[in-house]
Structure formats: structure tokens, C-alpha cells
Amino acid sequence: MDWLYPFAVLIGSIITLMGLGLPVAFAFFATNILGALLYFGGTRGITQMVANFNDAVATYALAPLPMFLVMGSLYFRSGLGEKVIHALDLAIGNLRGRLSYVVLSAGAIFAALSGSSLANAGMMGSLMAPEMLKRKYKPHMAYGPILGAGSLAVIIPPSALGVLLGSLAQIDVGALLIAGVLPGLLLVSMYAVLIWVQTRIDPEAAPQYPVPQVTGREKLKAVLVNIIPMGFLVFMVVGTIILGIATPTESAGLGCAGVVLLLMVYRKFSFAVLWKSLDDAMKVTAMTFLIISASMTFSQIFAFSGASNGFIQYITGFDLGPHGIVLMMVVTVLILGMFMDQVSMMLITLPLFMPIASQYGFDTVWLGLILLLAYEVGFTTPPFGMLLFVVLGVAEPGTSLKTIAMSALPYVLLTLLLIVIIMIFPQLALFLPSLI
Amino acid sequence: AEDVIEAVHFTPTQVGFAQSFLRFVDRVNERGKGVVQINVRGGPEVVPNPQLGTAQQSGLIDMMNAPAGLYLEIVPEGEVFSASGIKPWEARENGGWDAIDKIYQEKGNAKLLAHVDAGAGFWLWTVDEPKLTEDGMLDFSKLVIRASPLYKQFFESLGAQMIVQPAGDVYTSLERGVINANAYPSIGYKAFGWDKFTRYRVEPGFFHLDVLISMNLDKWNSLSDESKKILNEVAIEYERESYDAIAKEDQESRAAMEAEGMKIVEMTGAGRDKFLAEAAKASWDRMKDRDPTHVEELRKLFP
Amino acid sequence: MTTFFDIVGRVSWLLAVVAKLLIGLLILFVVSDVVARNLGMRALTWAISASEYSLLYLTFLSMPWLVRNKGHVFVVFLRGLLPPAGRALLEKLMYIACIVLCLYLGWIAATSLSVAVAKGTYETRTFDMPKWAVFLPIMLGFGLSALEWLRFLLTPVSMYDINPTEMEGM
Ligand code: NA
Ligand code: NA
Numbered sequence: 060m061d062w063l064y065p066f067a068v069l070i071g072s073i074i075t076l077m078g079l080g081l082p083v084a085f086a087f088f089a090t091n092i093l094g095a096l097l098y099f100g101g102t103r104g105i106t107q108m109v110a111n112f113n114d115a116v117a118t119y120a121l122a123p124l125p126m127f128l129v130m131g132s133l134y135f136r137s138g139l140g141e142k143v144i145h146a147l148d149l150a151i152g153n154l155r156g157r158l159s160y161v162v163l164s165a166g167a168i169f170a171a172l173s174g175s176s177l178a179n180a181g182m183m184g185s186l187m188a189p190e191m192l193k194r195k196y197k198p199h200m201a202y203g204p205i206l207g208a209g210s211l212a213v214i215i216p217p218s219a220l221g222v223l224l225g226s227l228a229q230i231d232v233g234a235l236l237i238a239g240v241l242p243g244l245l246l247v248s249m250y251a252v253l254i255w256v257q258t259r260i261d262p263e264a265a266p267q268y269p270v271p272q273v274t275g276r277e278k279l280k281a282v283l284v285n286i287i288p289m290g291f292l293v294f295m296v297v298g299t300i301i302l303g304i305a306t307p308t309e310s311a312g313l314g315c316a317g318v319v320l321l322l323m324v325y326r327k328f329s330f331a332v333l334w335k336s337l338d339d340a341m342k343v344t345a346m347t348f349l350i351i352s353a354s355m356t357f358s359q360i361f362a363f364s365g366a367s368n369g370f371i372q373y374i375t376g377f378d379l380g381p382h383g384i385v386l387m388m389v390v391t392v393l394i395l396g397m398f399m400d401q402v403s404m405m406l407i408t409l410p411l412f413m414p415i416a417s418q419y420g421f422d423t424v425w426l427g428l429i430l431l432l433a434y435e436v437g438f439t440t441p442p443f444g445m446l447l448f449v450v451l452g453v454a455e456p457g458t459s460l461k462t463i464a465m466s467a468l469p470y471v472l473l474t475l476l477l478i479v480i481i482m483i484f485p486q487l488a489l490f491l492p493s494l495i
Numbered sequence: 496a497e498d499v500i501e502a503v504h505f506t507p508t509q510v511g512f513a514q515s516f517l518r519f520v521d522r523v524n525e526r527g528k529g530v531v532q533i534n535v536r537g538g539p540e541v542v543p544n545p546q547l548g549t550a551q552q553s554g555l556i557d558m559m560n561a562p563a564g565l566y567l568e569i570v571p572e573g574e575v576f577s578a579s580g581i582k583p584w585e586a587r588e589n590g591g592w593d594a595i596d597k598i599y600q601e602k603g604n605a606k607l608l609a610h611v612d613a614g615a616g617f618w619l620w621t622v623d624e625p626k627l628t629e630d631g632m633l634d635f636s637k638l639v640i641r642a643s644p645l646y647k648q649f650f651e652s653l654g655a656q657m658i659v660q661p662a663g664d665v666y667t668s669l670e671r672g673v674i675n676a677n678a679y680p681s682i683g684y685k686a687f688g689w690d691k692f693t694r695y696r697v698e699p700g701f702f703h704l705d706v707l708i709s710m711n712l713d714k715w716n717s718l719s720d721e722s723k724k725i726l727n728e729v730a731i732e733y734e735r736e737s738y739d740a741i742a743k744e745d746q747e748s749r750a751a752m753e754a755e756g757m758k759i760v761e762m763t764g765a766g767r768d769k770f771l772a773e774a775a776k777a778s779w780d781r782m783k784d785r786d787p788t789h790v791e792e793l794r795k796l797f798p
Numbered sequence: 799m800t801t802f803f804d805i806v807g808r809v810s811w812l813l814a815v816v817a818k819l820l821i822g823l824l825i826l827f828v829v830s831d832v833v834a835r836n837l838g839m840r841a842l843t844w845a846i847s848a849s850e851y852s853l854l855y856l857t858f859l860s861m862p863w864l865v866r867n868k869g870h871v872f873v874v875f876l877r878g879l880l881p882p883a884g885r886a887l888l889e890k891l892m893y894i895a896c897i898v899l900c901l902y903l904g905w906i907a908a909t910s911l912s913v914a915v916a917k918g919t920y921e922t923r924t925f926d927m928p929k930w931a932v933f934l935p936i937m938l939g940f941g942l943s944a945l946e947w948l949r950f951l952l953t954p955v956s957m958y959d960i961n962p963t964e965m966e967g968m
Contacts, residue, residue, distance in 0.1 A: 078876030080892050080958065085870070088899050100555040107546060107555055109906045113921075113932045114545045117854040119846055120663065122828065125821045125856070217670075219663030225688060227507055232666060232688030303672030305832045306664050312828030337818040342869050345817065345860035348853065349870070355543075362540045406540035410508035442873060451871055460873050545921075568922045568929075639835075642843060644922050651843075656835065659846040659924055785926075 062369020069094050069361055073398060077442050084346075087353035087443075091360060098364035108356040115352040119308055120219070123178040124347065124449070126311035128340035130292075131185025131453070133318045136335050137327045139288065144190045146285035148270045149278050156258040156265035158191050159204045160251065166208020167247045169297070170215045176438055178311060180209030180446045184453040185339065192455055197264040199466035200257065202450050206463070207250045207470035209446045210435045213401075214428075215243035217307065220401055221431055228409045230427045234492035238428045241487055242477055249473045257469075288321050343452030347445065351400065354443050358403035367395070367407045375411065381419050382482060385426065388412055389433045389478060396437020400445065404434055425481070428488045432478050439467035498531040498722040500714065502558035505547060505565065505706075507538050511682055511744065512706060515612055516560035519708060519733045523726060531722035533558060552604045557714040560611070563705040564645050570603045571785035572793060576610060576705035577645065578778035579797035583610040583734045591796030598789055599709065606715040608708045609730035614742030615680055616700040617646070618749075620693035622675040625760050632766025633697060640676040641665055646702065649777035650678070653770070665689060680704065681748040682741065690752050698761040701774040704741070803949045807866055810942055814863035817856040824852045847923035854932065858939030865896075865946040868957050877958075889958065893951040897944050904940030907933045 072093055076086035095104030134140045144158065151157045166183050183205045191201040213220040216236035225232035258265050273281070295317030299305040305313055322328035361367050374391045375384060388408075395404050408430075416426050438446040441464045451463050481488050502520065504513040520533045527533075542550045542559075548566025550556045563573030575595060586592045596607040619633075619640075626634045635655040642650070642657035651657055658674055668674045669692035677693055678701075684690055708730065715723070753759070762770055783790050827845040834842055864870050877888060913919075914929035921927045950957055 075876065077873055079888060080872055080874045080877040081895060082870035082872040082957075085896050085899055088903060089895065092899075092902070100553075103553045103555045105903075106553065106906055106910060107542075107550060109903060109910055109933070109936060110546060110549060111543070112858070112936055113854050114543050116857050117850040117932075119660065119850055121853055122824060122849055125853075126825055126828065129821060129825065217667045219667075222663050222666045222688070226662075226683075226686045227509070229509065229686055233691055299832075300667070300671060304836055306658070306660050306668050306673050308660060308664055309828050309832050312825050313832060315825045316829045333822075334818070337821050340821050341814060341818045341856060341860050342864065342867075344821070344853075345857050345864055346869055346871060348857040349861060349864075352857065359541055359543070362537050363542075367540075368537075403540055406507055406538065410538075413509060448871055460871055461875075568920050568926070642924070644924060647843065647924060657843050658835070659843055 062364075062366050062373070065094075065098055065361075065364035066366040066370055068097065069357070069364070069366060070398065073357070073442070083442060083448075084349040084353045087350065087357050091353065091356045094357070094360035094364065099360045104360070111356050111359070112352040115355040116348045120175075121177075121348065121351070123175055123308055123311035124181050125340045125344040126315050127178045127182040128185050128343055128453070129336050130296075130311070130314040130318050131182050132336035132339040133315070133322065133332065134186055134292070135189050136332050136339075137318075137322050139318075139321065139325065139327065140186055140190055142285045143289050144187075144194075146281040149273055149281045150286075153267060153270060155262065155267060156196075156200060156254050158187065158194065158196065159200050159254045159258075159265060162187050162191075162201075162204040163208050163247065163250055163254065166204065167211055167215065167243075170208060170211040170243070175219060175307065176209045176212040176435070177445060177449060179212040180205055180449045181343070181453070182314075183208055184450045188450070188453055189455075194268060195266045197261070198454070198458065198462050200254070200265045202454065202463050202466040203257075203470055204250065204254065205450055206439050206446050206467040207473075209449075210438050210470070210474070211243060211246060213431060213435050213438075214239045214246065216240065218431075219307070220405075220434065223402065224405055224409075224427055224431055224434070227405055228413050228423065228427055228430075230423045231492075234424045235427045235431075237491045238424050238488045239431065240491055242428065242432070242481060245480075245487070246474065246477050249477065250470060253469055253473060288325070291321060292317050339453070343449060346452055347448045350443070350448060351445070354398070354400060355403065358399045358407070361399070362403075362407055368411065370394075371408060371411045375415055381421070384415060384419060385421070385429060385482060388415075388426075389429065389475075392430065392433040393436055393440070396434065396444075397440050398443050399437070400443075401434045401437060404437065422485065422489060424492055425485045425488050429478055429481055432474055432481075436471050436474055439464070439471055497529055498527075498718050500531065500533045500557045500710070502533050502535045502560070503542050503547065503550070503556045504535065504538050504560040505544055505562065507540075510686075511741075512560070512612060513538055515737050515740070516708065519560075519609075519611065519729065519737075522729045522733060526729060527722065527725045531718065531725055548603065551709065551711050554604075554711045554713055556711070558608075558708065558710045560706065560708050563707055566603070567785075570599055570605075571782050572598045572602075572789055573705065573707075574778045574782050575793050575797040576613075576707070577702040578775050578782075580703055581797055583613050583738065584731075586610070586797065587731070589796055591793070594789070594792060594796055600712055603709075604712045605709045606712050608710060608726060609734040610705070610707055611734055611737040612704050612706045612741045613734070614704075614738040614740075615682060615745035616703045617678050617680055618700045619697040620677045620679065620684070620689065621695045621697065621760075622669065622672070622693050624695055624758070625676075625697065627760070627762065628766060630766040630769070631763035632770055633760070633762055638676040639674045640678060641668065641674050643678070646678055646774075646777075648781065649701075649774055652773060652777060662687070669693065681745050681752070684748065685752065690755070690757065694756070695758050695760050696749065696752070698759055699767060699771065701771065702778075799952065803945075803953065806862075806942065806945045806949065810862035810866055810946060813859040813938065813942065817860040817863075820852040820856045820859075824849050824856075827852075843924045847925055847927070850923065851927065851932075855935045858935040861939035862942035862946045865943045866949070872957070874958070889956065890951060892957075893947050896947040897951065900940045900944035900947060904937055904944060907937035907940060911937055 072090040188201050225235045296310050296314040300310050374387050447463050504516045506512045547561045548569045551559050563576045599605045635653040638655040640655050642659045647657050827849045831842045831845045911930045911933035919929040
């Protein structure tokens, strides 16, 4: 149990400092300094941490976040977003919680075209959250679907995280990606049912507001005039990926260019709006990236100290039979996911999980998908949950992390339920891969 | 007392390069019982690749298994390992090894132990069947290749388009046609699933794997003579052994993909020679740009 | 003292303006790279590394402005358990902790920067980037953030009472 001491010190420090009200990034900084002094080469480790900031955030894979935030913010601040929502209101009519469904389905479609949860949540959050709150949706009805749809991006292919998992765990990447399709769709349906239940329990969570009765012709006109620009934007973001014009990372930039073009066509462009959008994007990005830079070193010190390996070996060391061991793996990932990013978690856990998997003779595609879902949960669990931070950044000023995390909770529980379903019915994951 | 060495490797544990390093570690630990022990702390989850060079230089880690190409900013001369086809044991004989080791000691505060896994190199993989020009060189004008700093200038000089992108994007980019070629060793290529899209491999290969096992110099100097002796012995043995092992693995990985229908396109004649000459030239030119001091000497020792 | 912190605020604001411009530049880099490539022109490979460094700069250049505007996310589950007097003390302690952290990490960044200048070290991406330029925004970000935290310590403003209007930019 050598691992228990560093484990307790590092996790204890982060939780205590955060709970006392130190900003999340600074709580990580302080814990890292403590961890470096104790386990990671002393001041040399701290110097390394500072050098680390560059590697943590100066990476192209993170570029979509600020760009999607600019895009969403431009759309919303220029007033185009409001028109689209108005058109949706006219088209959908009086379905309670309709904007929540819209977020969920738009998010799912975007998930099927992009591979980044961060980008998905950033875009849906900045596009839709302000309008929903304006229409008096309770926070959980607005943020919940955004977080849910955001985390879908890694399950529904394409998925950069899925590709990484496949290559790190030596799982057939193509099979793993395809395996995510059915569970992804099931998850979307479960989320939709959740929204329905939530509006049933508390109808005021998504208040109805009068939607003018209009003729079919007017409805059509509103949809054409307002949804078409949205369609153009969708093309700029995802059409360009499908046609091989841009990579998933680059398409965010095209989305920004697309909105600017739209605004010019609709004569709504102004430098003031553009500047405001850059301001919005700067705030969220800088806050999120500072936490990323701080938490990355935390993962390293955690691994270097032997805490993570010891912990994983301890948890998976119980002889609990095949299902028990998979559950323990999931639990391990859920606990680590509270403090670590997905890539660090994969690097740390897979070398220990995969030998166990082959010992039990698990189907690696099946296990890979279960793990992918478990890693995904980490996106929305506090205290370190990237999507929580992004959504917090686009939320109304004064919103607390707790509010956002509570909005995510039912979605997290449904994801866990899906993991159990896949454990019981492996065919859900394995049917599509078996066809190729 | 027993010497303890804290070590880090550059790939995740389950990947071949780390496994190869762990075999070296096992050998040292077995022979070094009571004298010297290597304690492996982990891979990129412990020290990310871009920081390995400085982590060893500062003594944060004692030993590392990492390609010279990862920290050329500290030791630009490390590029000789990928540019030259000379075998590690030949370099030890002709004095090249001592010369480059001296440079690593000066610039990187590092003692080189071994150039391992040297028996393989990089290949170019393409989605469409590439055409040859009249002199037998590949027609690079239609190729859009995922770039790494290592070979970006080289392919650009041959007329290809280069795109820099994260490894996670490559699968989707190949699927969607944003890139139509990829340069990578054969080992581990299938693990990324890229072989589904790139159905052609181009002969000849280019560059050589430049994976080194090295130690922080101060730590090395602090070791007992007996420990140094054991480390050196195992290093020399393992250098050769891993050369053959990776050559075999390279062979088998390519054969496995060919068995699944991958085709080979071979450059010929003058064009082939030019391709190989350009590859070497790109490396030497860059070395000269960064620090010309030792280039002439190294050129003789690493033909 | 107010004048002093006003000046600090102006500098923080200025760095945040640079950060915003960098986001705009990032978008321009990415779009021109895609356009150039699809028009069959040379892809601007340098633009990728330039984008990456923009991300580093924007993170640390806007850090002090975010401190001033309470833009760094926090939770308070243990703080909430304390009586008001305890909370007030704790608040001061948190500011001091942040000042110490910022000064210490800023100092480490400054040391790394001066070593990088002395040795002339650089990073190799699609172009060679001098290392001092990597440490520069980190040093500035932490250094100025220390002053912004000092403002919370020495003046009546509090991080924990978020006033929605304060979140708006200048
Ligand atoms: Na996806
Ligand atoms: Na989390």
C-alpha cells in the first residue's frame, strides 16, 4: 500500500484547497508544487511544471474551442440566433421543453460529424444557452442537454478519443468506432426520455410561452429564411469535413468565417459585435486552458509518485469475476476522471487494464467501448470536468460550478446505465462491427 | 550500496518501443542484482515527449528511452542517427559513437548508452496508386502528407503538400481525403488503423529509427565502476539484439499488411537515388543551420 | 493605492486585448491555411505552429484580467461551513496563497526565461521558436496576476461576491 500515502496527499490536497475556495487552477498549482517537492524531483519538478504549460495548451487539438466559441457568440450576439429559435418555435409548435430537444438533437448530429466534445459543448453552449435562459428555462434544462450532447461526440464516430483509445489499446480502430453507433443512438433516446420526464415532473422548468398561430405558408417562410443560414453554417463546419476540404480541427475556423459571411449578407455585421464575441471566447478559453495546464502536471506527478498504478492495481486486484472486474475498471476510471483529463487517464489505465482483459478473454471492442463511455463521464464530473468549465464559461454570470454539475448528473447516471446495459447485452456494441 | 536509476520511456507501456526498453531494463536488473537497478517510472503519462530532453538534462529523471529527434533543440547533432544508415556497432568501431556521445555530454548533459531498435526506418504510405516520373522518382505533386517536423522540409522539397495535424485527426483525415499519404514506420502502423486507407507502400524507405537509451551525466558519473560496466555491457549486447528484433518486426508488419492486399510501388534508377540523397541532405542541411561546428566531422563518421 | 491598482488594471486589460486579437489571428491563420491548400497553393504550415503559440499566449496574457474580473472558476463547499468571521479570515488567506503562488511560479518562469536567453535555446515545431518567447507570457501572466490578487487583499473588493455587471468587459 505504498501508493496510498501519495494518493491521499495529492487527492486530499486538491479537494481541500478547492473546497476552501481557491480557484480550481490555483488549487492544482498549489497541489502540484507540494507534489513536486514530495515526489517529483523537488524544485526541478516545479521548473518542469512551468515548462509543461506550453506543451499542455500550445497544441493544435485545442484550437477548435476558442473558434467555436467565437462562432457561437457571434451568432447569438448578432441576433441571428434568436431568429433561428423563433423559427424553431414556429416549426415545432407547443412541445414542452422543445429547445432542450433541439439542443440534444442538434448536438447529436454535430457529434456524428465532429470528434471533439469540447468543441461540441462550446458551440452548443454559446449558441443556445443564452436564448434558453432568456425564455426562462431552468438551468438544468439548458445546460443538461448541452453537456449530454457534448459528451456524445466521443461515442458517436468520428471520435479523436476513440481513435486514440483504439491505437493505445491495440483495438481495431474501425470496429471500435462503428461499435459506438448503436449505443450512441440509444444514449440520445435515453436523454430525450430524460428531458420528457424532467418536464413532466416540473413543467415550469421549461415554461411555455405563447407562440403565434401561423399558417403553414408563414411557417415555411420562417423556416426557409432563418433555418437556411443555419444550414449554411452547418455546411461550413461539417460539410467541409465530409468533403475533405478541412480537418475536424480546422472546420471550426471555417465556421467562424461562415458566420461572418452570413452577418455581412444579413447586414448585421459590426466590429462591436465581433469584439464582444472575441471577448466571450477569450474568457472561457483562458479559464479552461489555465486549468488544463495546471491539471496536466497533476496527472504526471500522480503517475510518477506511483499513486495511480498502485491505486489501479489495488482496485482491479479483487477477484470478482469477469463482470466484477469490468465494473472495477469503470469505477477506477470514474474516480480518476474527477481529477484527470481523458488522455492522461488512458495513458495511465490502459497498460494495466489490457493485460487483465486478455487474461479474462474479453472482447476488446466491447471493453473498449465501455471504457470510452467511462472516460467520457469524466468530462462532466467535478471538480475537474472540462465540459463543466466550458459550459460554466458560457453560462450566465454568477452561475456556480455546482449548478452545472447538478445539471449533468442525470446525464451521467444514464451513461452509467448504458454501460450496464452494454455489459449485459454485448451485442449492442458488437453487432455492427460483426458486419464489417 | 546498490545504484538505483529512475527511468522513463517515450511511448505508452504497451507499445513495442517501450516493451523493447523494458527488456533492456530486465537484463540490467538481472545482471545487476545488488549492484545496479533500473526503476521504470512510466511513459508519456509521467513525462510528456516534448519535455524528456530537459527532464534528463536537469536530472529530474536519470535515464530515458527516447528518439534523438524528440530533443533536437538541445542536441541538433542527434539528427545523424536518422540521417545515416551506419549500424550502431559500426559507429562504435569507427569512433562515431564516441564523437556523438561527447556532443551529448556537452550539450545535453547526457551520457549515451545505446542506439536501440535501429534496424528499421520510415516508409511513405499512400491512398491512391502513386505514379513515377520519367527518372523513376515518385510524382510527389499529387500527395498531401501528414507532416512531422522530422520530414516536413524533405517532402516539401520534393513537391508534396504537407499538413500538420494531431495524431487523433489522421484517421478521419485519411477517411475523408484531407490527406492522401502518410509517413511512418511499419511498426505500430496497423494499430492506428491507417492501413485501411493507405493501400500502397513506397520503396525505398527513408531515415532510420533514432531511439536512444541515455542517462543524466551527473547520475552516470555518480555510479560505481561496476554499475557502469554492467550498463555498458548490456547496452552493447542489446543494441545489436534489438536491431535484429526490430528488423524482423518491420519485415513481419509489412508482410502482414501485404497479405491483406497492400501493394508496393518502387522508385527506380536515378529518381530513387535522388530521393535518398535528398532525404539525407535535408537532415544535414538542417543540422548545419542549427550548429555547423561538428557537422564536417560527423559527416565523415556517419556516412 | 487606487491609482496604482487602476494602472495595474489598465495593463491587465491591455494584455487581454492582445489575447483577443490573438483569437482573431488564430481564426485567420486556420482559414487561410485551408483556403490556400484547397486552391492548390502551398499550405501555410507555419500557421499551425503560430496558432499553437497563440493558444499559449492567449491563456496567460488574459490570466490577470480574469483574476480582476473573477473569471477563474472556484467552488466553496468547505468555505460554506465556516462562520462569517472565519470566512473573512479564510478569504484573506486565499488571496495570500494566490499571491504567493503567482509570485513563485512567475519567478520560476522568469528564471527559466533568463536561462533560455543565456543559452539561446529554442523549440522545434514547424519553425524554431526561441524558448524565452515561450516563458514570456507565463512570466507576465503570473507576475501581473500577483498584483491583481494583491488588489483583492488590500481593497474591499471580494472574489466571492460575483456581481453580474462586473463580468462584462471594459
Ligand atoms: Na463524434
Ligand atoms: Na471529471
